[in-house]
Amino acid sequence: xxxxxxxxxxxxxxxxxxxxxxxxxxxxxxxxxxxxxxxxxxxxxxxxxxxxxxxxxxxxxxxxxxxxxxxxxxxxxxxxxxxxxxxxxxxxxxxxxxxxxxxxxxxxxxxxxxxxxxxxxxxxxxxxxxxxxxxxxxxxxxxxxxxxxxxxxxxxxxxxxxxxxxxxxxxxxxxxxxxxxxxxxxxxxxxxxxxxxxxxxxxxxxxxxxxxxxxxxxxxxxxxxxxxxxxxxxxxxxxxxxxxxxxxxxxxxxxxxxxxxxxxxxxxxxxxxxxxxxxxxxxxxxxxxxxxxxxxxxxxxxxxxxxxxxxxxxxxxxxxxxxxxxxxxxxxxxxxxxxxxxxxxxxxxxxxxxxxxxxxxxxxxxxxxxx
Amino acid sequence: xxxxxxxxxxxxxxxxxxxxxxxxxxxxxxxxxxxxxxxxxxxxxxxxxxxxxxxxxxxxxxxxxxxxxxxxxxxxxxxxxxxxxxxxxxxxxxxxxxxxxxxxxxxxxxxxxxxxxxxxxxxxxxxxxxxxxxxxxxxxxxxxxxxxxxxxxxxxxxxxxxxxxxxxxxxxxxxxxxxxxxxxxxxxxxxxxxxxxxxxxxxxxxxxxxxxxxxxxxxxxxxxxxxxxxxxxxxxxxxxxxxxxxxxxxxxxxxxxxxxxxxxxxxxxxxxxxxxxxxxxxxxxxxxxxxxxxxxxxxxxxxxxxxxxxxxxxxxxxxxxxxxxxxxxxxxxxxxxxxxxxxxxxxxxxxxxxxxxxxxxxxxxxxxxxxxxxxxxxxxxxxxxxxxxxxxxxxxxxxxxxxxxxxxxxxxxxxx
Numbered sequence: 001x002x003x004x005x006x007x008x009x010x011x012x013x014x015x016x017x018x019x020x021x022x023x024x025x026x027x028x029x030x031x032x033x034x035x036x037x038x039x040x041x042x043x044x045x046x047x048x049x050x051x052x053x054x055x056x057x058x059x060x061x062x063x064x065x066x067x068x069x070x071x072x073x074x075x076x077x078x079x080x081x082x083x084x085x086x087x088x089x090x091x092x093x094x095x096x097x098x099x100x101x102x103x104x105x106x107x108x109x110x111x112x113x114x115x116x117x118x119x120x121x122x123x124x125x126x127x128x129x130x131x132x133x134x135x136x137x138x139x140x141x142x143x144x145x146x147x148x149x150x151x152x153x154x155x156x157x158x159x160x161x162x163x164x165x166x167x168x169x170x171x172x173x174x175x176x177x178x179x180x181x182x183x184x185x186x187x188x189x190x191x192x193x194x195x196x197x198x199x200x201x202x203x204x205x206x207x208x209x210x211x212x213x214x215x216x217x218x219x220x221x222x223x224x225x226x227x228x229x230x231x232x233x234x235x236x237x238x239x240x241x242x243x244x245x246x247x248x249x250x251x252x253x254x255x256x257x258x259x260x261x262x263x264x265x266x267x268x269x270x271x272x273x274x275x276x277x278x279x280x281x282x283x284x285x286x287x288x289x290x291x292x293x294x295x296x297x298x299x300x301x302x303x304x305x306x307x308x309x310x311x312x313x314x315x316x317x318x319x320x321x322x323x324x325x326x327x328x329x330x331x332x333x334x335x336x337x338x339x340x341x342x343x344x345x346x347x348x349x350x351x352x353x354x355x356x357x358x359x360x361x362x363x364x365x366x367x368x369x370x371x
Numbered sequence: 372x373x374x375x376x377x378x379x380x381x382x383x384x385x386x387x388x389x390x391x392x393x394x395x396x397x398x399x400x401x402x403x404x405x406x407x408x409x410x411x412x413x414x415x416x417x418x419x420x421x422x423x424x425x426x427x428x429x430x431x432x433x434x435x436x437x438x439x440x441x442x443x444x445x446x447x448x449x450x451x452x453x454x455x456x457x458x459x460x461x462x463x464x465x466x467x468x469x470x471x472x473x474x475x476x477x478x479x480x481x482x483x484x485x486x487x488x489x490x491x492x493x494x495x496x497x498x499x500x501x502x503x504x505x506x507x508x509x510x511x512x513x514x515x516x517x518x519x520x521x522x523x524x525x526x527x528x529x530x531x532x533x534x535x536x537x538x539x540x541x542x543x544x545x546x547x548x549x550x551x552x553x554x555x556x557x558x559x560x561x562x563x564x565x566x567x568x569x570x571x572x573x574x575x576x577x578x579x580x581x582x583x584x585x586x587x588x589x590x591x592x593x594x595x596x597x598x599x600x601x602x603x604x605x606x607x608x609x610x611x612x613x614x615x616x617x618x619x620x621x622x623x624x625x626x627x628x629x630x631x632x633x634x635x636x637x638x639x640x641x642x643x644x645x646x647x648x649x650x651x652x653x654x655x656x657x658x659x660x661x662x663x664x665x666x667x668x669x670x671x672x673x674x675x676x677x678x679x680x681x682x683x684x685x686x687x688x689x690x691x692x693x694x695x696x697x698x699x700x701x702x703x704x705x706x707x708x709x710x711x712x713x714x715x716x717x718x719x720x721x722x723x724x725x726x727x728x729x730x731x732x733x734x735x736x737x738x739x740x741x742x743x744x745x746x747x748x749x750x751x752x753x754x755x756x757x758x759x760x761x762x763x764x765x766x767x768x769x770x771x772x773x774x775x776x777x778x779x780x781x782x783x784x785x786x787x
Binding site for chain 1: 445465745756765777778782
């Protein structure tokens with residue numbers, strides 16, 4: 001530095017600073033431009049489109065429709081029905097001895113006495129005394145996609161995080177050949193999700209899939225082959241198992257990085273004081289992993305909300321909407337059904353959900369730091 | 372996606388002197404060498420036959436083709452001549468991607484109705500071929516079970532067909548009495564199954580106004596169809612929505628299924644396996660006549676082509692019987708005219724696939740020619756899958772009607 005000052009005429013400091021600033025912006029420019037064009041601009045477009053009737057292709061002009069797209073998705077109300085009764089006013093029982101009720105569609109389709117119910121459909125219903133209480137929604141598929149996605153996140157986040165920690169603890173040992181195990185666990189992460197989803201379709205095949213063959217072999221033929229992806233009560237579980245398996249290696253590596261930042265001295269001290277394995281984990285390892293845990297939780301949550309490829313490749317949202325997800329529905333509506341406005345509205349709602357969860361998680365983290 | 376397109380796009384030029392004006396042609400069949408050879412042959416002949424125009428071919432894989440056209444339309448770079456799937460054509464015509472054809476009157480004479488794409492009273496596209504669906508069956512299996520072999524004049528009735536399925540299932544020789552092809556998700560569902568709905572008396576939409584599906588897709592007849600459809604799966608007569616794609620392709624030939632609802636494109640493989648034993652039976656009559664789907668890929672002219680006269684000249688040139696016959700011989704499609712059929716081995720009189728030409732001629736009904744068909748097809752597919760999986764028939768069809776009607780409303784009636 002001193003050399004430069006003496007041998008060359010010194011540039012005015014402000015000029016040099018300005019040049020550095022320009023160079024900095026130039027280097028950042030490619031990323032800024034790409035982010036603006038492919039992330040930031042579409043984000044604002046999506047918000048705008050969700051308040052219009054924008055189509056993918058159409059000769060009709062785009063019109064502003066206010067909150068209509070959101071109302072169609074979120075409109076819901078409760079409705080109760082009295083059982084069908086005979087002339088004397090006693091409820092009629094059907095063959096199984098249950099109350100019978102008039103068909104919902106007589107109320108929800110073109111019934112002038114119930115204009116508020118027009119176009120609504122049953123999402124679920126409960127028996128309350130003699131009455132049947134219905135939760136009616138306008139867009140059953142969207143509501144199912146919403147709850148499926150939330151269910152997926154609630155199961156995958158702890159399961160994947162926990163399993164990854166377990167694997168990390170297992171491979172955080174100095175054993176010969178441990179790198180082989182690290183590679184094996186990490187392998188699914190570097191394979192394309194589309195490829196994995198295709199492979200698991202064969203594994204889950206209902207007739208002669210690998211899983212059925214394996215289970216029937218283990219149980220010496222006592223296991224009844226299951227149609228894993230064709231059964232509404234099994235399909236979501238099948239997707240969850242496969243998704244957890246695919247991404248667990250990635251989070252295992254992050255846990256492993258966290259584990260290796262914990263100084264060995266702490267374990268030595270704990271051993272000296274006579275701590276057993278569980279106590280060491282509870283009082284040394286776990287406190288040392290707190291920041292990693294928060295990070296992993298946030299990452300898994302966000303990834304899980306983006307559930308798409310598995311659904312698209314393996315089930316198309318079926319059977320009976322049991323594997324619909326928000327992102328898949330946004331894609332189906334926006335691109336397949338050419339309803340960009342409807343797809344955008346789902347994306348905006350998904351954004352609001354994810355950002356609220358992130359804010360909540362950030363809040364929880366801050367509390368812990370001050371303690 | 373764009374880079375992928377650039378990779379697969381194949382530029383074909385023939386080193387002609389550039390006195391000719393270039394016409395671009397986009398085609399959906401990238402990857403099929405036979406198809407490509409025939410098309411390139413037509414283009415070669417056309418370019419050599421006159422000195423005004425030179426057609427240049429670009430090929431796309433079928434999965435990416437429609438998206439490429441939409442993207443090109445949005446950016447104003449459509450080719451002069453485009454290739455379009457029959458039921459999608461009204462959507463593109465309505466969106467302003469295509470212009471009506473301007474062919475000489477004689478050029479469409481004798482064409483199968485399914486090969487001519489009409490929208491708004493004008494011809495927008497025309498196909499060199501059509502496709503048809505039939506019930507594949509084996510003579511010995513039917514005869515062994517005392518099942519009448521139906522004819523075009525006297526197809527199976529509803530009761531006859533249903534009883535036949537029960538009989539075949541009861542033999543215990545087959546996994547399933549009938550294979551509907553549930554593994555083929557996508558356009559197969561509306562193409563192959565909406566004619567069954569029509570035979571029951573229902574439809575995807577009111578074909579007189581194209582304004583509503585109410586009463587057509589959820590009316591009494593449609594519910595009767597839905598109930599029967601569901602019962603096929605409940606009774607275990609057909610494989611369900613999770614059918615393995617490989618079983619669909621080989622199950623009938625391997626003897627897993629007694630009957631198979633399949634298209635003429637699969638006929639040659641089955642013929643090879645069973646020879647004279649194989650029967651191609653007409654669709655059962657569920658009360659409202661037998662119908663099968665129609666319309667395959669066709670050629671049209673893009674709206675912003677500056678050389679529409681040249682594009683029309685090429686299409687007219689391509690409609691010669693010898694080219695129709697070439698496609699038929701090459702990839703087994705149904706030639707669009709009887710005179711072309713006579714030139715082919717399979718579809719000429721007495722040929723093993725002749726029956727498909729007759730089926731196409733007698734029973735073909737195109738899918739609703741409306742821009743809204745694109746959405747209707749997806750809604751119908753989901754409804755059929757849900758009903759097959761046990762959803763309430765009436766509620767599912769009601770929901771499908773609501774979705775179709777909401778889409779029509781969103782698009783201000785699609786120009787009707």
